[in-house]
Each structure stands twice: as structure tokens, then as C-alpha cells.
Amino acid sequence: MKTVTNKFSNIFDSIMSGLSKYKEAIVKGDLFVKLSFLWMGAGYFRRKQYIKSLIITLFEIAVLVFTFTFAIQYVPKFGTLGTVKQESVFNPITMQKEFNNYDNSFQILLFSLVSFIVWAIFLVVYIRNIYRQYQLQLDEQNGKAPEKFKDYMNKFLNSKFHITLLALPVLGISLFIIIPLIAMIFVAFTNYDQKHMPPTELFTWVGFNNFVQLFGGGGITSTFGYAFVRVLIWTLVWAVFATFTTYIGGILLASLINNKRVKLKKMWRTLFVITIAVPQFVSLLLVKNFFADGGIVNTICANIGLIDWLRDIGMINTTYIPFLTSPGWAHVMVILINIWVGVPYQMLIATGVLMNLPNDQIESARMDGANSFQIFRHITMPYVLFITGPALVTDFVRNINNFNVIFLLTNNTYTTSNQALANSQAKEIDLLVTWLFTLTRDNYNYKMAAVIGIVVFVISAVCTLVVFKRLTSGDKEGAYR
Amino acid sequence: MKIKFSDILRHLFLAFLALIWLIPIVWLVATSFSKYTGMNTSTFFPEEWSLINYKNLLFASDSVTQFPSWFKNTFVIACATCVVSTAFVLMVAYATSCMKFKMRKTLMNIGITLNLFPAVLSMIAVYFILKALDLTNNHLGLILIYSATSGLGYLIAKGFMDTVPESLREAAYLDGASEARVFFTIVIPMSKPIIVYTIISSFLVPWMDFVFATLMLNSGISSNWTVAIGLNNMLDRMLLNQYFTQFCAGGVLISIPISILFLIMQKFYVEGITGGAVKG
Amino acid sequence: MNKKRILSVLLCATMATSIFAGCTQKQNQSPNNNGEKPSVNLTMWGQEQDQQMLQGMIDDFEKEYSKYADIKVELGVQSDAKARDRILTDQEAAADVFSFPSDRIQDLASAGALQSIDDMSPVLEQYAGKTVDDVKKANIEGSVEAATYDNTLYAFPMTADNGYFLYYDKNVISEDEVKSWDTLLSAAEKSGKKVGMILASGWYNASFFYSAGFTTSQNKDGTTNIDWNGTADYSGVEVTQSMLKIASNPGFMPIADGDMSNQIASGKLCAAISGTWDANAAQTAFGDGFAATKLPSFKIGDKDVQQKAVVGYKMIGVNAHSKNAGWAALLADFITNEDQQKARFEIRQIGPSNKKVLEDPMISENITASAVVEQSKFGVRQDVGNNFWAPTKTFGEIVAKGQLKADDTAGIQKALDTMVEGVKAPIE
Known part of the structure; x- marks a missing residue:
């Protein structure tokens, strides 16, 4: 029990210290550090680290595109898991069926989850990025030469080799084990069953009902x-x-x-x-x-x-x-x-x-x-x-x-x-x-x-x-x- | 050496055990040479011997048996899976065994936790993810399923790498070798037995799995199937009587390459482990 | 893939407009009258055993409709028994056209997996020269009823032989002896062979209950109504006692569900209750003694009751999510029309649901087909929900294993009550 509280207080401490550093970066950062709130590559650009700037900018754009083309279709409906039921009419002229713009509860659940995870990763990168820009500013003030891109990349074969090694396996595990698993854990709190099967029907949240049914008869x-x-x-x-x-x-x-x-x-x-x-x-x-x-x-x-x-x-x-x-x-x-x-x-x-x-x-x-x-x-x-x-x-x-x-x-x-x-x-x-x-x-x-x-x-x-x-x-x- | 009574007893006992273990295999092989198409329930050995099942299986494909294309599909999937899986397993094993970093324990604990969930639970969600990526009814999708998650099976390889003497790596670092260099030139060559073990065990996955495969390859086009789906389908209650002996022949045919792999693995496993890492 | 699809959509649209030109409001679609035909890709699922036959029918279909469109049909394998599972797992991935047995229609239709055929009337009129009513009239009433859910036709009837009857070896059992279970069993016992029947399946064991006037029906929400623990013409307990009496007879052999073909082939049986799918096995096993007839009568108390059987149909449905629903419907219609039903009987001896084909003398000359017709006079259409199967299967297993004693009426009643409770359970 003690170790658990210790762990928690450790986590708490590190969060607090992280926040205070973050605060410091906001207060004492120069224009480009502050600019990197909007354009994540600003600081790198100012310190002439163009490649890094480009990479992080592309990352930011990718997340924005993801948010406004993909996530926006699903996340707003996460609370209800969809409200529009599938309807269709057959058009004998085109010989095809015309569907309304219906909601698929399972897709909403699954893709909202993907969105949340992408955003969580983005948030971590984003906060660390601002802190990083501030660090670069400090280095510059202290007259420390910025790290060369080649040296930075070399780290991934050395002290950061574990990141190189683990990146793909962790990605695979996240995509094919963690996300499906969390999705199914969410399903335990919905009424997804034979009578509520997408795409033709919707399902929704039911809280702890299913657990009550299992244990309380x-x-x-x-x-x-x-x-x-x-x-x-x-x-x-x-x-x-x-x-x-x-x-x-x-x-x-x-x-x-x-x-x-x-x-x-x-x-x-x-x-x-x-x-x-x-x-x-x-x-x-x-x-x-x-x-x-x-x-x-x-x-x-x-x-x-x-x-x-x-x-x-x-x-x-x-x-x-x-x-x-x-x-x-x-x-x-x-x-x-x-x-x-x-x-x-x-x-x-x-x-x-x-x-x-x-x-x-x-x-x-x-x-x-x-x-x-x-x-x-x-x-x-x-x-x-x-x-x-x-x-x-x-x-x-x-x-x-x-x-x-x-x-x-x-x-x-x-x-x-x-x-x-x-x-x-x-x-x-x-x-x-x-x-x-x-x-x-x-x-x-x-x-x-x-x-x-x-x-x-x-x-x-x-x-x-x-x-x-x-x-x-x-x-x-x-x-x- | 004098032959003792207990030695004879020991060998007899081993022979007895081996017999028990081999009876179903002998039945499989014997039945595959039967002329009769259904299951023979009256005698152990077929009444009439014939090669007809092998001939039909290999050269006379119908909609039920597409063995050559199943074999090809599974082989391709298995090769791709075993390359990716082996790489993943070694990468994860090295990172967790030989490197010290902040998230190491946390990641390992997450790994253990994930292994506790039954895989069938998330099957349907995996299916819809792959469908969103347009990878259902696609062998690439199956390869992804089999290999992408293989990193979780790193424990045995990690255990092996734990026995690689730290002093060897220390010496390399002192010579100015990078972490990547140590991985490729010291740890990998010393891990031969475990690499062979990993290669073979991941190669086997696509031959064994039919639950995921049937879910993913659901177009009903039988030439796209893997061996596991196809052979399993032959035992459908409507088909059993016509195809049971062909099923056995198929089982024998895929067992041959796998047996050879196993024999290789056994050699590496036993000799490699004794002659390799620890004593080196 | 997608490009192709869009292309085919466009082509379809232009073609259709050129036909309907003048009488539709969609004239603003660019009319492209250079005579180019749309290309349509369809997928179809059929049983393993039917593949060769179906491929022939598909070739005919492609030829028949080649004047309207370039149709390519890809044929996949899907056993009818598992079709529902496969389709409901992912409706959008299911084939455009598939076959399934009649007892699955409610599950499929209520899940929205089936395209209403009534909606397809204009298409049938346009291309096939018939109306949906013509389809209904061409097939026997029971098959149309079985394909109808909520007053809408959801599939094209294809066969009417998905039921069971009695196969027997007339060298062992005489034509008189097959008329009742008593004589049948004693004849079997005398010959040292057995009469086989699957008891551990609600599809087979329901026949005893239906014979005694019991019923089953399905509600809109997928739950099942069942009254077998009560009293119809006879009480449920009495029916169970009769079943127990048959099951405990030394001439009887309970067969595990799915093991029938094997058992017939093994030569241990002299008579077996099964359907047309076992015709070949029975013919091989019984040789020149091969014969088939309706089920025997059995005794409830001391009254003789003719045993009824479940009669089922097979039908072809169109996927509600099909990209080319219209063409898919035409394919479904084509492979269930009179000619193809006739071909189906000629090639695979599958009993038709088409009235005209049924009148053909080749049906009455065929041993199994005439047994099907004979049994259909004592047939019941089984309309049950998904929760029917597991409890009735177990009930049959209990009877088969003799775990109930015929004189233990309270025990039998309790078993019936438990079964009924399970069958009636709400669908989750």
C-alpha cells in the first residue's frame, strides 16, 4: 500500500515539476517559443534546425488534417454513439440503393478511441515541444551550440536505441491489441447485442447494467x-x-x-x-x-x-x-x-x-x-x-x-x-x-x-x-x- | 559398457511412450493412403491402399480442395510473418534485456497485462479496424495480425538474452561500439538458437490459426484461403464423408515441411544452447 | 477498385436514363447514348456441393443479360447452415446474393440484412418480364410464406425439400412395417440393425411435439413462443414418455447431430430419419433395397398418431447493402426460376418449390422427391427464434441418453418447464 501511495506522489511530483517548467517556458520564453504554441516548428526554425522544424510541422499538420477530416466525423457523437438510424430506398433507375447519412455506433466507438489516442500522443509531444524550444533558447543564451541533426539521429542508434527498437512493435501492439481491447472494454458498458447491431441498428451506453446482470441475475x-x-x-x-x-x-x-x-x-x-x-x-x-x-x-x-x-x-x-x-x-x-x-x-x-x-x-x-x-x-x-x-x-x-x-x-x-x-x-x-x-x-x-x-x-x-x-x-x- | 536390466526397462518405457504419442500420427498417415473417401471406423489400417487422395489433392482441384493455392497462400503469409515477427521479437527482447531506460518496467508490465486478455475478445474489433484499412480479404491483413502483435511474445527471447554475459557487451562499449552495433554484431550472433526458435514458431502461426483467418478471409472465394481454413472446411458435416481421407493427406503434406523445420529447430535449440552463449 | 465501382455506378445511371428517357425526372443526367453497356460486378454465395451447378447457372445468367450489361459474378463458398452467422457478423462484407434455409429468414430480415423483393418489382418487370406476384404464384404457397416476413417478400423461394423423412432398406423392412414405430423397431431388432434418428436437435425432436398439436412461433422481437410444457391434443409429458419409449427400444439408435451420414455409411442402420442431403449415403448403404417414405406413426398413450415433420425451404436472398441491388435481384430471380429449379433437380436431385416443376413426372418417379411430397402433407413450418435451439437440443440429448424415466412425470414436467423457460428467454 505504501509503495502505491509513494508511486502516486512520485507521479504527482513529476507532473507538478513538469507544469512548473512549462509555466517557466511560457513566461520566460521568447517570441519564437511563444509562437511554437501555434506553429510547433517555430522554435526550431529560429534556431536554424530546419529539418527538425519541418518534421514537427508536418506532424502538426498531419494531426490537424486527421482531426478535421477524420476525428470530427466520430468524436462529437461519442456521447450518444450515434442517433441517425440507417434508412434506404431502392432506386430502380440506377439499380442501386440510396442510403441516408446514417451513424454506425461501433465505428463511432472505435474511431473516437483512435482519435483520443492520437490526441493524447499529440498532447505529450506538444507540451514537450514547447519545453524543448525553451531549452533551445536557454542553450542559445548560454552560448551552447545547438545539436546537429545528424548527431540527434545518431542517438537513435545509441542511447535512444530502445526507441528505434520499440517503435514498430509498440505501434503494432497498440493498433491490434490495445485499441481493440479498450474498444471491447467500452462495449461492456453498452447494449451491443443482436438487437442493436450496426450498421442497421444503433447501440448506446448503459453503464454497469451488464455487470449487474451477470452477478445479480x-x-x-x-x-x-x-x-x-x-x-x-x-x-x-x-x-x-x-x-x-x-x-x-x-x-x-x-x-x-x-x-x-x-x-x-x-x-x-x-x-x-x-x-x-x-x-x-x-x-x-x-x-x-x-x-x-x-x-x-x-x-x-x-x-x-x-x-x-x-x-x-x-x-x-x-x-x-x-x-x-x-x-x-x-x-x-x-x-x-x-x-x-x-x-x-x-x-x-x-x-x-x-x-x-x-x-x-x-x-x-x-x-x-x-x-x-x-x-x-x-x-x-x-x-x-x-x-x-x-x-x-x-x-x-x-x-x-x-x-x-x-x-x-x-x-x-x-x-x-x-x-x-x-x-x-x-x-x-x-x-x-x-x-x-x-x-x-x-x-x-x-x-x-x-x-x-x-x-x-x-x-x-x-x-x-x-x-x-x-x-x-x-x-x-x-x-x- | 554392461547392459543393465534397468536400461532395457528404460528403453522399453520410452518405446511405449513413443508408441502412444505416435498412434494418431500413424493413423493420419495410414488413412491418407486409403482408397475409401470417408472415415474408416472399423479397422485401424485402410482396407485398400491407394495414392488417389494425394493425386486429387495436388492435381485435381475442385471448389472444396484448392490445396496448391492454399499451400502457396499460407507459405507466403508464413514467410512474411516470420521475418517481421522475428525482427520484432528480437528488437523488443534486446531493448528490455540489455538496455536500461525509464519506461522499461512500465512497458514490461503493460505487456504482461495485455497477455492476460483473451484474444477472442477483441477479435471483432480487430476485424473492423482492418476493414477500415481495407485489409479484410487480403493476405496483407492476415500478415499484419500475425506479426504486428508478435512483440508481446518476447519473454523467452529476453530470458535467453539475459544469459548473455554482460562483460561481452561492456567490452564492446569500451571499444566505442554503438548500441546498434552491439545488437547486430554481438547479441544477435550469440542468440542463434533463440532466433531459430522464434523463426520457426512464428512461421507456424499461419499454419495453425483458423479462427482469425476465417473471420478475415470472409469472401467465400476458396482459392484465397489458407490451409487451415480449407482443411477445416473439409471436415464440415456435409463434406466429411467425401473428403476425410483427403483431409488426412493434406495434413500429412503440410506436416512434412513443418517436421523438417522442427528437426532443424531441435538441433539448434539443444546444441546451440549448450555450445553457445553461456560457455562462450 | 473504388474507381471501378464509381465507373459502374455512372454507367448504370446513364444506361438506365437512356431507357427511361422521357418518363423520368432524372433527365439532367448526361445521356450517353453510344450504346456502351454498364459493367456490373456481383458476388454470390452457394453451398460447397452446388458450386459446379451454380457456376453453370451463373454463366447462363451472364449470357442472358449480356444485352443489358457486362455482368461478372464471382461465386464463393458458404454453407447454408452457417450463412446467417457469416452475414450477420458483417452485413456489408456478405455476398450480394446468397442462399439460406427458411428458418433464418426472421433473424436476417429483422437485422436488416435482406433486401425487400417487393421493392424490386420495377426491375423484374423491366428486365425479367415478370412481376413479384408472378414469382409468388409460381412457387408453392408454403415456400412463399416462408420467404415472407412482416408482409414483405424477402427472398426468392428455391427449394422445398429442406425437411426430413424416413429412409429404409426394403430388403430388411417391409412396406407395412414402416408405417408405425412399433413395427419398424421390432423389425429392426429382429434383423440386428438399428433405426437411426437425431434426437439432440430441436429441428428433429420437435416433430414429436408438432404431431401432438403443439406449436412454436416467433415474435417480432426475435423471442419464441412455445407451449410444449402444457397440453395440446396430448400433454407434453405424454409426448416425452412416447419419445422415451422409442429411445429406449433396443432397435433404436440415437444419432448425434451431424453424424447421420457417417452412421448411414457405416451400415449399422436399416432405417434412418434424414433429408435429401443423405440420399446418396442411403442409396450406397441400402443398395437395391433403397426406399424412402413419410415418417411412421407413433403411440401416445394408446392412440396412434402420424408423426409430422418440419418442412423447410431454401431461398435466395439479396443483400440489403449490395452495391448493385437491382442486378443482384435479377440474378437471384434467375437462379430460382422454373428452368433453373428444373436443372437443379436434374443435376442434384434438389426438390423444387416451383409448382410447374413439381408437376413434372420425373419428381414422382424419384424415390426421395416423392417421399418429400408425401411427407409435406404432414409437414409443419418451423418458425422459431435463436434461443430455441440450445434448450431443445439439450432436451433431446436428455431423452436420447435416457436420463429421464418414463414413470417420473414430475421430472419430465420439470425438464419441459426448464426447456420452455430457456426457449422463451428474451433476446439479448
Whole structure:
């Protein structure tokens, strides 16, 4: 708690000091510094830094053009998300339809957001620019030569190299992850659903209604909250099992193969790696048909009498083993199949890590008379955990969001026999993400999907940030250098 | 060396595990050589062997199977994706591992936070962004989706670069090398295993993804599809009986190049990691 | 791309004005009477299995209308079952012309995805020489009703065989035995084979309820009215008990939705309830015993009730956001007209909705087509909203798995109540 307040006061301080510098620039700046309030390149121009002046001027013009041609179409409507509904008439002479100038709520939402972000970036650049101009003025007064453009650009290969490196990746992430994500978070506060779908219909803000519906029941169906809890529990169970079974399986398999006495290590590794060389959707769809109710495995089980035996002991009451079609069986099967999919990956990673063990430490420990268990417990395990720990946490989150395995194995074939779940379009085998997918794909219930997405995020965040903090605390990055 | 009983046991156990792991793959390969078009549920191996599925898949394209063009599309997308992704991953990994700057921790935390959101959530918004850029039904759009966000997957590469001895870089700085020079001439050459790993794993993305691909390539023109959409479509309930064995043949065909890549990756991963950075 | 589009718009406009010259007020548009034809690009979605046939029809269409315009139609693949999902995700990206099954019309029309065909009357008169009324008259009443929403025709009827009936192997089961479930099942049991039916789908299991006089209907807001937990000619509990009795018979085999073709092909079945799409599979499996007829009757209590079936239609709609809605409508009309419906039957044995084609002797000579006609006398048009499917699917699954006991009336009633609650849930 203390660190949080500290952080806040730090931020506050830096804002205040920034503002005071800004004030100073306004008061003490010369004409060109003041002119740069309007023309951002003015100061540079005065100090004969023409290229920089040109760049920043072009930037300013670009933002202005963006504002008056693009943003102005959407931002003013952000408060209502549009008011004009689509209407059209068919014109038999042109053979075409004539539409009115209608509003598209989702476009308004999305592009307003883009505008806000562009403006926020502009604001930062703008304020820093004024401060920068003032600094240039001071430098000139002190007789300091202005930085040459070439030197300035050179910095981007040196002390500012990280900006060069990060610019494009950050742009990509902003455009394709951050903006869509914020847009969908906004959607959780609207009534964007099947009855309010652009372009023909409008949607609008509804505040916290959707959250109330999810947690307080009412509204949709009385079973939604129940379905949510059921799906959530299975999601967590799945994530725990899926993560640890493959992790431990991978390490065990790697150490089994890495054992000095094992011949043909490469061949063994290759055999396992081949299974992941087949793309997941092929191998999973194949396995799905492999274990289908009328599939080959069932035929074999029937031939060897296994099905009759299972019927006799009351495990099943069908003429087949419902590997992927009935709760319980399916839950176990998806975890087992996930082991099949995941262990070779983990084995590869673990092999790399195990081959890289700090041998000198192990040797000296052995000299000191430690047995192999102690070595494993005190040297191998901490090392492996250090290297793969963060990956373990990301694996856990990835499994919470593991869409492929569950979707490919059960989509279209798993039918729930729990009516309460069915009434909310959920299934026992659904993870929150697959449920979310069903809600958006079949029911266009974007608002509830967004709410579920936020909940998934909160859960993942709570589960992992704690662990992650512990694993990376104290900045151990240098420990094994 | 004397052969011990436990060694035989160990090898037998490994063989047993390998068998379990390979059964579905063997089934895939065997079925792809079946003469029958649908799914054979009565015997493990096909009753009649034939090359007809491969012949149809490669030389007799109909509206359902356009395998050669799917393969070409996916290959192009995968190549572009893996170039961009690898560059992005290395760039982010170097910046976060080897450089110290003000926003570093903040950016890393944001990165971790973003990974916590399910990707399917924002799918529809991504779609409309690409539509605004007129990039739906366009392979460039898919490349953008696969590669633009790849910077987030930097953690493994960063972990690797963390093990590159700082002293090496220090020495270079002392010789007057710029940060960019250190990146290109010291860290990159030492990161070979992780580069190969990144290249291959990003190359695989377009072969595996069908959720985004089906959303983005929605014109219904099947020759524009990627392998994943096309093969997935063959298992449509109406088509399964005519195309199941061709699906298997397609699966085998795309697995071959990927398997080769994996074998290369395995070599680099294991040998590179032991012979490379840490001991150098 | 855009330039082309603008060009085509302009050309269209000039062409149209030259035709309408004198009787329109848009004469100020520069008349460009050098005989240049507009070029029109259209896209169309059709089922995978129909691609070859559709391409032929498109070629005919392009030829037929080449005197008016240079039309290029690009054909894409889209299964009818998923057409609604694809279209509603992004209406503007959907094809200009697409086919879909009748139970999707309300979703599509209420979402504004479908162009009203009534508006297209002037275009049809101008180019195709018929009125919308002619279209309505040419097709059977049920198909027109199915294509109508809110008193507006929203699609061109194309087929009338999107329903189900009984396939059987007459070498195993006699013509008399297929008349009732009791005899059918005992004949199957004797032969060691099974009668297959999909229970876990509201499309199939509704047939038992409709037979007992129950109904479903859809409201304007997309919600569904359903009364299956009450009493019609019989009570919902009684109907469920009959279903349970059939499902628990050793001669019966519940089939998972989507697995029917596979099961027929596997040779385990001697009879199966399915539709025309499985005709080939059934013909191969049953060989010279291949036969088809209407559904059998079943016992509710001790009364024999003829089992009704859902009859569906397929139709061709025009995208409301189409850039060339007029030409798209002409294409939709062309591929659903009498000749093309006939061709559709000849090439792919798809049952027509056109009255004249239905009278053709080739229909009555065809085993499946005559079964469709026979079943249509006991057909129900299913009009339900989207929330109908998941709860009824699960109800069917419960019956199929025998999780309800026939003597547990309270349990059955509760299951029916829960299902009805889910179906009636408001659309979100």
C-alpha cells in the first residue's frame, strides 16, 4: 500500500515539476517559443534546425488534417454513439440503393478511441515541444551550440536505441491489441447485442447494467450467473491441470531421454517432436474423430470387450464410450489429450534448460557429498524454476485462454444435458473463452462477451501478477549471467 | 559398457511412450493412403491402399480442395510473418534485456497485462479496424495480425538474452561500439538458437490459426484461403464423408515441411544452447 | 477498385436514363447514348456441393443479360447452415446474393440484412418480364410464406425439400412395417440393425411435439413462443414418455447431430430419419433395397398418431447493402426460376418449390422427391427464434441418453418447464 501511495506522489511530483517548467517556458520564453504554441516548428526554425522544424510541422499538420477530416466525423457523437438510424430506398433507375447519412455506433466507438489516442500522443509531444524550444533558447543564451541533426539521429542508434527498437512493435501492439481491447472494454458498458447491431441498428451506453446482470441475475435468463460460476470453476481446474501435467511431464520426459545411459537420444526426441509438427487443428480434429462415439477407438474397445465390461460395472450406459461427448469422460479426455499435445513442447524447453545446468555447482555439491536428490532439490530445481518460472505463469494464463484444444475437440459434437447451462448457451466442457466465442459467434451478444472477457482478465491478473511478482522480485535477471 | 536390466526397462518405457504419442500420427498417415473417401471406423489400417487422395489433392482441384493455392497462400503469409515477427521479437527482447531506460518496467508490465486478455475478445474489433484499412480479404491483413502483435511474445527471447554475459557487451562499449552495433554484431550472433526458435514458431502461426483467418478471409472465394481454413472446411458435416481421407493427406503434406523445420529447430535449440552463449 | 465501382455506378445511371428517357425526372443526367453497356460486378454465395451447378447457372445468367450489361459474378463458398452467422457478423462484407434455409429468414430480415423483393418489382418487370406476384404464384404457397416476413417478400423461394423423412432398406423392412414405430423397431431388432434418428436437435425432436398439436412461433422481437410444457391434443409429458419409449427400444439408435451420414455409411442402420442431403449415403448403404417414405406413426398413450415433420425451404436472398441491388435481384430471380429449379433437380436431385416443376413426372418417379411430397402433407413450418435451439437440443440429448424415466412425470414436467423457460428467454 505504501509503495502505491509513494508511486502516486512520485507521479504527482513529476507532473507538478513538469507544469512548473512549462509555466517557466511560457513566461520566460521568447517570441519564437511563444509562437511554437501555434506553429510547433517555430522554435526550431529560429534556431536554424530546419529539418527538425519541418518534421514537427508536418506532424502538426498531419494531426490537424486527421482531426478535421477524420476525428470530427466520430468524436462529437461519442456521447450518444450515434442517433441517425440507417434508412434506404431502392432506386430502380440506377439499380442501386440510396442510403441516408446514417451513424454506425461501433465505428463511432472505435474511431473516437483512435482519435483520443492520437490526441493524447499529440498532447505529450506538444507540451514537450514547447519545453524543448525553451531549452533551445536557454542553450542559445548560454552560448551552447545547438545539436546537429545528424548527431540527434545518431542517438537513435545509441542511447535512444530502445526507441528505434520499440517503435514498430509498440505501434503494432497498440493498433491490434490495445485499441481493440479498450474498444471491447467500452462495449461492456453498452447494449451491443443482436438487437442493436450496426450498421442497421444503433447501440448506446448503459453503464454497469451488464455487470449487474451477470452477478445479480435477473435480466437475461436466471441461469446466467449459475452458468458463469460452473464455467469459471472448470476453467480454473483445467488451467491448473493443463499447466502442471504438461510441465511436469515435459521435465520428466526430458530427463528420461537425457539420461546418460539412454541410447539414440536424438531419435527419441524426434519421435516425440513429430507429433507437434502436425498442426494442432489437424491433429486435434483427427484425435476428435479418433475418439468419436462411432470412431475407431470405440470400435476397438468394443472388439476387445472393454465396452461391455464398462457397462457391467456401470461406468457407461451407452453402446459406446462417450470419450468426448459426456461430462466427466470429456473433462478427463481433454486433459489427457492436452498432455499429448503439450508434453513434447515442454520437453523441448526442458531439454534446453537441463543441458544448460550449472555443472560446476553440481560437481562441487557432489564433492561435498550431496546425494542426487539434494542436488535436484537445491540446484537443479531452483535453476529450472528460475529459467522456466515466468513461462510457467504465462502457460497458466495461456491455458485459461486455451481456445484451440477445447474448441477443436468438442465444437459441434458435445451436447450438454444440463438444461440450466443450455439455457445460457454454455456447456460443461466450455472454458470462459469458448463460451465467450459462442456468445459472440452464434448470439452476437457482444456486451456479455465483453463482460466475461473483463472477468477473465481480472482472474488471470489476480492469479498471475502475485506469482509473477514473487518470481521476478528483487530483479534476479543478473543472477545466472 | 554392461547392459543393465534397468536400461532395457528404460528403453522399453520410452518405446511405449513413443508408441502412444505416435498412434494418431500413424493413423493420419495410414488413412491418407486409403482408397475409401470417408472415415474408416472399423479397422485401424485402410482396407485398400491407394495414392488417389494425394493425386486429387495436388492435381485435381475442385471448389472444396484448392490445396496448391492454399499451400502457396499460407507459405507466403508464413514467410512474411516470420521475418517481421522475428525482427520484432528480437528488437523488443534486446531493448528490455540489455538496455536500461525509464519506461522499461512500465512497458514490461503493460505487456504482461495485455497477455492476460483473451484474444477472442477483441477479435471483432480487430476485424473492423482492418476493414477500415481495407485489409479484410487480403493476405496483407492476415500478415499484419500475425506479426504486428508478435512483440508481446518476447519473454523467452529476453530470458535467453539475459544469459548473455554482460562483460561481452561492456567490452564492446569500451571499444566505442554503438548500441546498434552491439545488437547486430554481438547479441544477435550469440542468440542463434533463440532466433531459430522464434523463426520457426512464428512461421507456424499461419499454419495453425483458423479462427482469425476465417473471420478475415470472409469472401467465400476458396482459392484465397489458407490451409487451415480449407482443411477445416473439409471436415464440415456435409463434406466429411467425401473428403476425410483427403483431409488426412493434406495434413500429412503440410506436416512434412513443418517436421523438417522442427528437426532443424531441435538441433539448434539443444546444441546451440549448450555450445553457445553461456560457455562462450 | 473504388474507381471501378464509381465507373459502374455512372454507367448504370446513364444506361438506365437512356431507357427511361422521357418518363423520368432524372433527365439532367448526361445521356450517353453510344450504346456502351454498364459493367456490373456481383458476388454470390452457394453451398460447397452446388458450386459446379451454380457456376453453370451463373454463366447462363451472364449470357442472358449480356444485352443489358457486362455482368461478372464471382461465386464463393458458404454453407447454408452457417450463412446467417457469416452475414450477420458483417452485413456489408456478405455476398450480394446468397442462399439460406427458411428458418433464418426472421433473424436476417429483422437485422436488416435482406433486401425487400417487393421493392424490386420495377426491375423484374423491366428486365425479367415478370412481376413479384408472378414469382409468388409460381412457387408453392408454403415456400412463399416462408420467404415472407412482416408482409414483405424477402427472398426468392428455391427449394422445398429442406425437411426430413424416413429412409429404409426394403430388403430388411417391409412396406407395412414402416408405417408405425412399433413395427419398424421390432423389425429392426429382429434383423440386428438399428433405426437411426437425431434426437439432440430441436429441428428433429420437435416433430414429436408438432404431431401432438403443439406449436412454436416467433415474435417480432426475435423471442419464441412455445407451449410444449402444457397440453395440446396430448400433454407434453405424454409426448416425452412416447419419445422415451422409442429411445429406449433396443432397435433404436440415437444419432448425434451431424453424424447421420457417417452412421448411414457405416451400415449399422436399416432405417434412418434424414433429408435429401443423405440420399446418396442411403442409396450406397441400402443398395437395391433403397426406399424412402413419410415418417411412421407413433403411440401416445394408446392412440396412434402420424408423426409430422418440419418442412423447410431454401431461398435466395439479396443483400440489403449490395452495391448493385437491382442486378443482384435479377440474378437471384434467375437462379430460382422454373428452368433453373428444373436443372437443379436434374443435376442434384434438389426438390423444387416451383409448382410447374413439381408437376413434372420425373419428381414422382424419384424415390426421395416423392417421399418429400408425401411427407409435406404432414409437414409443419418451423418458425422459431435463436434461443430455441440450445434448450431443445439439450432436451433431446436428455431423452436420447435416457436420463429421464418414463414413470417420473414430475421430472419430465420439470425438464419441459426448464426447456420452455430457456426457449422463451428474451433476446439479448
